[in-house]
Amino acid sequence: MKFSKATNYALHTMLFLASSKNSKPIGVQVLAEKQSVSPTYLSKILTKLVKEGMITSVSGANGGYSLSHGWESISFLDIIQAIEGKSSLFDCYDHGPECPIRKVMLSSEEKMEEELRRRTIADLV
Template sequence: MKYSKATNYALHTMLFLVAATPNKPVTVVELAEKQKVSPTYLSKILTKLVKAGMIESASGAKGGYRLKRNWENISFLDIIHAIEGPTSMFDCSLDHGPECPIQKVVLSAEEKMEQHLRDQTMFELVQRTKVNLW
C-alpha cells in the first residue's frame, strides 16, 4: 500500500498547521520551506484541503492558510480522503463481481486500516509529539 507524495505533503502540512496557533495564518512559502517542496506544487494540495473544508485561505499582508472546521477532530483518514479520494487500493482484475474472495480479504483489511486512521487525529498527534515543529 502506498499513498501519493501529495498525501505525504498534505499530512505534514496539516501537522504543521495544527502545531501552529490555530487562528494564525501560515503562508504557503513557510509550509513549502518546511517540507522542501515547491510552493506552486503545495498550493495545489492546499486547494484540495480548502475544498474539503479543513483549512481556509486568508488574503492580505498577513494572509496564508489556517485551520477551519473542528480542527481538533481532523483525522488522518479525513486528510487522506481529501487528497486520494475514498477509493479502494485494490481492484480485482477478473470479471467475477463483488464475490471475489481476494477482493473481500483486501477490503476487510482496508476497512481495519481506515478505522485506525479515522481514530487518529492530528490534534492528538501534536499533543503527543515532544518535537518543536516550528
C-alpha cells in the same frame, strides 16, 4: 501499498498548522520551506484541503492558511481522502463480488480505514 507524496505533504502541513503557536495565517512560502517542496505544488494540495473545509485561506499581504474551526476532529482518513479520493485501494474488476481475494483485500482495507478514522492530527499535538 503507497500513498502519494501529496498525502505526505498534506498530513505534515496539517500537523505543522496544528502545532504552530501563531494565531495568524501562515503563508504558502513558509509552509513549503518547512517541507522543502515547491510553493506551487503545495498550493494545489492546500486548495484541496480548503475545498474540504479542513483549512481556511486568507488572501493578501498578511494572508495564508490556518486550520478551520473544529480541526481537532479531522482524522487521518479525512485528510488522506481529501488528497487521494475515496475509491478503494484494491479492485477486482473481472471476478465479481464473490471473489475470495476481493473479500480479503476489502476486509483489510476496512481495518486500515478504521484505524485512520480513529486517529487525528490533534492526537499528535
